[in-house]
Amino acid sequence: MALRSLDNALPTTPERPKKFAKVATPLQKQYDLGINDENKAPLPETADPVIDYILSEDLKAIPDPETKIQSLMEGLDSKDWTKVCEALNNARRFALYHSSLLLPVLDKLMLVLVKAMKNPRSALCKTSIMASFDIFHSFGDTLLESSTSDAFENLLLQLLLKASQDKRFVCEEADKALKAMVESMRPLPLLHKLQAYVSHSNHRIRAKAAVSISHCVSKMGLEGMKEFGLVPLVQIAADLLKDRLPEGREAARSTVISVYKAYTEDDEQKNSELSPAELWQIFCQSNLVPIQAQSMVKIIPS
Template sequence: MALRSLDNALPMAMERPKKVAKVAALPPAAKSPATAQFPRDVRTNNENTPSPAPPMDQSVEYVASVDLKPLSDPDARMAVLLDELSSKDWTQVCEALNDLRRMALHHSSLLVPILVNVTEVIVRSMKSPRSALCKTSIMASADIFHCFGHLLLFTTEKNSFGQLLLQLLLKASQDKRFVCDEAEKALETMAVSVSPLSLLKELQSYVCHANLRVRAKAAVAMSKCVSKMGIEVMRGFGLSTLLQIAAELLSDRLPEAREAARTIINSIYREFSNDSNIKDDDESAAAESWQNFCASNLPPIAAQSVAKIVSLSFICSLAST
């Protein structure tokens, strides 16, 4: 019976390790005295110490054109400028782009021989995933338009200008607001600086672009260009072609494109009326001449829509006076 009682006691002895195991989970806390021997900074847990942050895009300084000063030695800077613009270090490229802007604003004669290279560099930088580099290149394009717009299409290859224009339209269509706003400013500078007739021909293909945002931005650029054109330049492009483009944009899905179309139509009508020598007191003659012009160049429904826009604009102008 004694042996049996010892056997019966075995299961109870086996259960004790389960309770001891729960207590055994405490020893890790015993390491704390050991860690006290280390210096305070080593003792800190890694998850409480943030890892060093990589260089941020905010390190790039966005300098307004009016704040860019002349270079002390432009010839020496010019000798290394293209190499720095082709660097793999994007921060160095940003600095070089700002020097490029200084060259354009204060030493423009030095840049004329390399405008093709400059355009290609700006396009390449605009394609960068780095937002800071992209924005800096857009700012550079605006200064290039401002300084060389009158001869840009004549001193650069047509394809390089087309690529620059396309990138600006794409950047103006994206969701990054600070990049989008800068691209819109550059397009505005382009519209008032580049030869209007040549620019209209470049924009013509983009107002039919498959991307509706690109189409809308191209329409806005075209409206700003047309608003500063006289009747002779419009005729050089084609009054009927310009009217047909605007009429097509009236049915666009984006309100931005439709508003641009209305601006183009009003600009055409203003110059058309002045060229026809229609006096202000002969509004019926002006309306009849305009309706005949629209009817001969547009389908009936489109002609009615265009005529209605001019009528509404005339009513609004009377109400404002």
């Protein structure tokens, strides 16, 4: 009896809990149950649709455009970004083949372009930039008229911003659109619009504006430069020569060379006994501070 009592007094080893096999829940079932809902990736059927980027030369005319202009505006006003992309591509078709129908709503269209460029969706942003390319080629100087001037200035700023981005495929399209803008418009009024951005606080915007200014000036003769103002023009170039980005400085050098050629090849200057380099040096020293004049003279080979 004593032995039996001692056995009963000894502590017993606790029984280990039983292990249960893990059951994998299918991915679809996890979504159904709402597991990890805030971090779940979208299912294939909810993924964003693929947007086609159509080249200008591949765009076709719109059948019966008179009856479809209203549906175009409805598409541009849509809250569905894919429908806005589709409408922007149709706007490109109107611009290229039926521009007279698009003219009355041009101001509103530019507002839509600006809004789309601000959208964080790269596909919508790029499509709007491509649309601006075709609109520049189709309407040119019309965009500078008083009725659309404010909308154009907003569009210009957005293109300079997008050309300054790190997203290469957006940046390249914006560069193309800015180049189309310069090609399609008279340089003098456009130069006045661009002038506001050479002192912008964003150094990338200054550089992109400098490139467009350089392209504008290369299209101008001496009379156009004089109408803008030779002295303000060389002062703009002198300021950009010391800018932060190489792209802006190189554009400024191209501007200086264009002004130099126009100034020294003028008939009045050709009849001078002084060499072109001497004439240029005198002009720069007369209108710029010494350090700026020195920089401008160095650009021109002696």
